Amino acid sequence: MDKALPFIPRWKSLRNSLRFSYNPIAALDQYVAEYGHTFRFYLGGMVPGILTTDPGLARHVLQKEHRKWRKSPIQTERMGHFLGNGLLTSDGDYWLRQRRLIQPGFHRNRLAALTAVMNREIDDFLDRRFEPALSAGQPVDMAPLMMELAFRVVAKSLFTTDLREEDLSLMGDAVSAVQAFIARTFRQPYLIPWFRFRGLYREHEGLADNFDGIILNYIQARRQSGERQDDLLQMLLDARYEDTGQGMTDRQLVEESAILFAAGHETTANALSWAWHLLSNHPETADRLRREHQAVLGGREPGFETLPQLQYTQQVIDEAMRLYPPAWITDRLCVEDDEYEGLPLPGGSRVVVYIWGIHRRAGLWEAPEAFRPERFGREQKKEYHPFAYLPFGGGPRLCIGNNFALMEMQLVLVKMLQRFVVEPAPGCEPELQPLITLRPRNGVKVSVRKR
Ligand code: HEM
Numbered sequence: 001m002d003k004a005l006p007f008i009p010r011w012k013s014l015r016n017s018l019r020f021s022y023n024p025i026a027a028l029d030q031y032v033a034e035y036g037h038t039f040r041f042y043l044g045g046m047v048p049g050i051l052t053t054d055p056g057l058a059r060h061v062l063q064k065e066h067r068k069w070r071k072s073p074i075q076t077e078r079m080g081h082f083l084g085n086g087l088l089t090s091d092g093d094y095w096l097r098q099r100r101l102i103q104p105g106f107h108r109n110r111l112a113a114l115t116a117v118m119n120r121e122i123d124d125f126l127d128r129r130f131e132p133a134l135s136a137g138q139p140v141d142m143a144p145l146m147m148e149l150a151f152r153v154v155a156k157s158l159f160t161t162d163l164r165e166e167d168l169s170l171m172g173d174a175v176s177a178v179q180a181f182i183a184r185t186f187r188q189p190y191l192i193p194w195f196r197f198r199g200l201y202r203e204h205e206g207l208a209d210n211f212d213g214i215i216l217n218y219i220q221a222r223r224q225s226g227e228r229q230d231d232l233l234q235m236l237l238d239a240r241y242e243d244t245g246q247g248m249t250d251r252q253l254v255e256e257s258a259i260l261f262a263a264g265h266e267t268t269a270n271a272l273s274w275a276w277h278l279l280s281n282h283p284e285t286a287d288r289l290r291r292e293h294q295a296v297l298g299g300r301e302p303g304f305e306t307l308p309q310l311q312y313t314q315q316v317i318d319e320a321m322r323l324y325p326p327a328w329i330t331d332r333l334c335v336e337d338d339e340y341e342g343l344p345l346p347g348g349s350r351v352v353v354y355i356w357g358i359h360r361r362a363g364l365w366e367a368p369e370a371f372r373p374e375r376f377g378r379e380q381k382k383e384y385h386p387f388a389y390l391p392f393g394g395g396p397r398l399c400i401g402n403n404f405a406l407m408e409m410q411l412v413l414v415k416m417l418q419r420f421v422v423e424p425a426p427g428c429e430p431e432l433q434p435l436i437t438l439r440p441r442n443g444v445k446v447s448v449r450k451r
Contacts, residue, residue, distance in 0.1 A: 086259025
């Protein structure tokens with residue numbers, strides 16, 4: 001790689017900052033087209049960084065030399081300010097200790113018990129919320145429905161019992177408001193002093209505190225009752241640090257649970273919404289999915305043992321997340337001088353891994369814009385660079401909830417395709433809204449009828 005990287009001057013980044021704030025993907029794609037796969041720029045017109053769509057550099061930073069790189073303060077401080085110091089927002093020794101503690105709880109086999117919880121929640125949601133939302137001939141917006149479903153699935157997986165409806169809706173509202181606010185501080189960092197002046201920080205800190213307060217009540221109630229459940233909270237309560245044999249404090253339990261809520265619902269919801277957009281436009285793929293479901297399940301409930309046999313369903317999900325990666329960008333800050341193929345990366349450098357750009361880079365993918373679940377067949381998959389596809393990130397900070405999310409998405413596709421036919425609604429082409437996650441602006445409107 002050339003040492004003298006192409007450079008986008010600050011004035012140009014600043015000039016584009018409004019456009020960037022409206023749709024950063026359009027702005028970054030334009031830069032990639034003009035300046036190539038790796039270049040220096042100012043993120044949002046403010047923060048100097050190196051943006052890359054080179055899977056080799058992504059692997060270098062996220063995996064191979066990860067010890068020299070940290071999560072950037074954008075993720076740890078700005079998100080951590082509201083969401084607390086949990087796995088997603090912590091770093092260094094504390095993060096490693098927490099990751100070692102929590103990781104076993106997300107092992108595939110430990111998730112087996114959650115399939116029943118998820119199945120129940122999905123059925124209940126489809127009966128109670130989804131079906132009544134269908135009205136003949138009117139387009140249905142999948143985005144808020146998938147958001148609600150994914151939020152409920154995480155909530156029920158954490159606290160299987162006794163979750164009150166009013167708490168659930170308070171928590172849902174708080175988490176969306178706080179995440180939307182964090183996204184604003186990302187897109188328009190120059191307005192942060194104004195947000196503070198207007199009291200918006202205090203307002204959202206209050207919402208985050210209410211959210212934590214509700215979680216704390218459930219944690220304390222569980223401790224006091226002495227009951228055991230097969231849920232994520234039980235896993236967090238049972239986890240013991242290797243060195244001390246102690247468990248987490250209530251404060252830590254609240255922080256880790258809050259992070260699971262925040263990291264675990266919006267991402268999955270977006271992946272599902274985009275998958276419905278794609279499936280509505282590819283009825284042949286939806287039919288093939290139904291045939292697979294019939295062949296493997298024959299009308300039975302999908303379960304932990306049968307999910308791995310739903311190979312094509314998995315491929316559709318993989319391809320949906322290639323085209324629309326919910327986590328479309330991530331970054332790392334260099335804490336120890338590093339180098340990548342002749343490119344010096346001194347301490348303080350920031351590398352922005354442009355996941356969207358990698359997933360759609362010609363040369364890495366044949367016909368990158370096309371929806372082709374066949375690419376993810378067992379054999380075909382081996383042909384790609386290991387970091388050409390990274391919807392869950394990579395290296396030691398790989399998403400801890402990846403198996404959870406994949407399981408949930410498979411169950412949702414199976415259950416919804418069994419009951420409904422999803423078709424495009426004329427004139428409703430979704431647009432990108434890349435916030436912290438890749439949302440569809442104005443939703444994903446489709447037409448849905450019962451089978
Ligand atoms: C389709 C759904 C999901 C996607 C695309 C996704 C994506 C990601 C990505 C890309 C990262 C790494 C970020 C980075 O390296 O900067 C991450 C981390 C994380 N995710 Fe997910 N995620 C999903 C679902 C979930 C679920 C369901 C949970 C929990 C129930 C979860 C919990 C976490 C946590 C706790 C981290 C931080 C891990 C660490 O740093 O140790 N995610 N996720």
